[in-house]
Amino acid sequence: MTATRTVTIADPLGLHARPAAEFVSAARGYQSDLVIRVGDATANCKSLLSVLKLGIAHGTVVVVEADGEDEDSAVEDLAARLENEVQDAASS
Amino acid sequence: MILQGIAASGGCAIGPLALIEQAAAEIDVTATSTRPVEESLARLTAAVEASREDIELIAATARERIGAENAAIIEAQLLVLDDPEWHEPVVEAIHEGATAEGAVWRVSQEVAAMLAALDDPYLSERSADILDVGQRVVGHLTDRRRQVPTAGAARDVIIGAYELTPTDTLDLDLEVVRGIVTEVGSRTAHAAIIARQLGIPAVVGAKGLLDAVSSGDLVLVDGDRGTCTIRPGEDEADRARASTAARAAREVVVDPVSTRDGVAVQVLANAGSLADVERAVAWGADGIGLFRTEFVFMQAATPPDEDEQAAHYAAIAEAAQGRPVTFRTLDIGGDKPVPGLHVEAEANPFLGVRGVRLTLANEDLFVAQLRALARTAAAFPGIKVMVPMVSGLEELDQVRALLAEHAPDAAFGFGTMVEVPSAATIAPELAEEVDFLSVGTNDLTAYVLAADRGNTGLDYLYDEFHPAVLRTLHQIRSGAGATPVSICGELAGEPRALALLVGLGYHQLSVSGPLVPEVKSAVRELTAAATAEGVAAVLRARRRSEVDAALDILAQLGMR
Secondary structure (H helix, E strand, O other): OOEEEEEEOOOOOOOOHHHHHHHHHHHOOOOOEEEEEEOOEEEEOOOHHHHHHHOOOOOOEEEEEEEOOOHHHHHHHHHHHHHHHHHHHHHO | OEEEOEEEEOOEEEEEEEEOOOOOOOOOOOOEOOOOHHHHHHHHHHHHHHHHHHHHHHHHHHHHHHHHHHHHHHHHHHHHHOOHHHHHHHHHHHHOOEOHHHHHHHHHHHHHHHHHHOOOHHHHHHHHHHHHHHHHHHHHHHOOOOOOOOEOEOOOEEEEEOOOOHHHHHHOOOOOEEEEEEOOOOOOOHHHHHHHHHOOOEEEOOOOHHHHOOOOOEEEEEOOOOEEEEOOOHHHHHHHHHHHHHHHHOOOOOOOEEOOOOOEEEEEEEEOOHHHHHHHHHOOOOOEEEEEOHHHHHHOOOOOOHHHHHHHHHHHHHHOOOOOEEEEOOOOOOOOOEOOEOOOOOOOHHHOOOOHHHHHHOHHHHHHHHHHHHHHHHHOOOEEEEEOOOOOHHHHHHHHHHHHHHOOOOOOEEEEEEOOHHHHHOHHHHHHHOOEEEEOHHHHHHHHHOOOOOOHHHOOOOOOOOHHHHHHHHHHHHHOOOOOEEEOOHHHHOHHHHHHHHHHOOOEEEEEHHHHHHHHHHHHOOOHHHHHHHHHHHHHOOOHHHHHHHHHHHHHHHOO
């Protein structure tokens, strides 16, 4: 079983810099294996270096996949972060 | 012996050199370990944990010293420590027989090289962080931490290194460290940025440094000229000590200052970040005469939108605590890439699409910035906006058309930079059509003399005291009539230039934050009315040597 969710990156900064660091920190809170997919490229959500190398910009459509015991809550949380990062960025 | 490097952080400092050794430099990455694998892995874990504690401590002090904005540079290093893409190859290499330090250093170099090779300035900068982390872990493994000299070391030392990492720079004890000089590095490296925030004079890229010096040598670092003098002569050393002592003794003057004969001179600070503004206020600046908006663009992966910019600019205005702030619209070109903004590579970016030329060609970007600034001006009084690289009235017409269409209620004072010689020539016409002018003497000097400031082969030519540059300053100020004209280049903070600039009629000087107390004190010792004769002599000078002689006379006259 794998849980997946497709979202559009809402943060105008894209998944870069601090948003990426926050995303990776959140991903590390889950047991499941977590992957973020852009087209054919994939990254391990628990690796900042891996996520940064995707260079995900604002408006990119990404797929979050989770495989493990807490896959449903992990996918839900991470997808929501990608869609809701806007306020966080604006207040910083 | 004088080494020419890159001026990374302004000011002068003199003292014995303390060299920082690179802990990882001599690590043999191909060595086979004689220890059992389990022992190497345990050593790795211990070193990673020790490094994590270091970085957490540094990040905590960084938040206090350079603000949360810049401290994020350090915090990102924590994530690298347990990043599987770094950690797993290290463990794997140890299993294959490598020493822990060899594995850490090899993997760090590989990951850093991979990031540096990506076509993205943000990621390239990250590669320095990876090496910084690797260096630190290796230091713990080999018990050769990069010890930055602190208390107990000789006082007033100059730190020398092949390269200084961001965490090294933050580790520096400001009670002890007076200056920085490195063999490699760039003005935009994180370490250089942090040095500027901390107000430590720094010269980077001084090639030949490590060959020429050893610890304990007396060195003189001139962070304004980008030079490092090794074992200076007695006279030179005394002069440097006197001038740095005088600077250190300057008290912060919070109130506005006037000359002895009552000419008010506004002493403002140049800034590029929130932390700069906070420091400028602490130094007693009367306001921010140049806020470089590039910083907010450089930090993001894509250009920030209007809302984000408005929030950022409001924070800047807030930090200025009611003092005026002059924002310069985006000043970039082919030589200063901004993430997410495509700028064509040009054969000659210095004479290419930069400043207002670039923003007018990217109208959406420009409109978002102008609207964000208009919103800031609606909430804060004293906000001014100026446009860089203007060469004619047509460009002003276009900017004003954009403003009329997209921000008709903009309440900010609107001005133009003068750094292109054509703008200097038509200063009277520009002055009639804007609220103020601001002379960027660094670029103006380069354009008047057709000499790139960063080109070490042209050191003899790039000179703000060239007669042509000084006459151009006179031409601009006298041509502008009643319109206020400020100076925001480095000449404004040059002690030798003060009497001349005030005598020419420049009564708004924007200097780097740490220079504010010195300039304010000097203004109060000056008599503006006594400068006329000296100013005339400077403007008559035919050669640089005659400028020098006239400036000496001027200094005596003005201080009477």
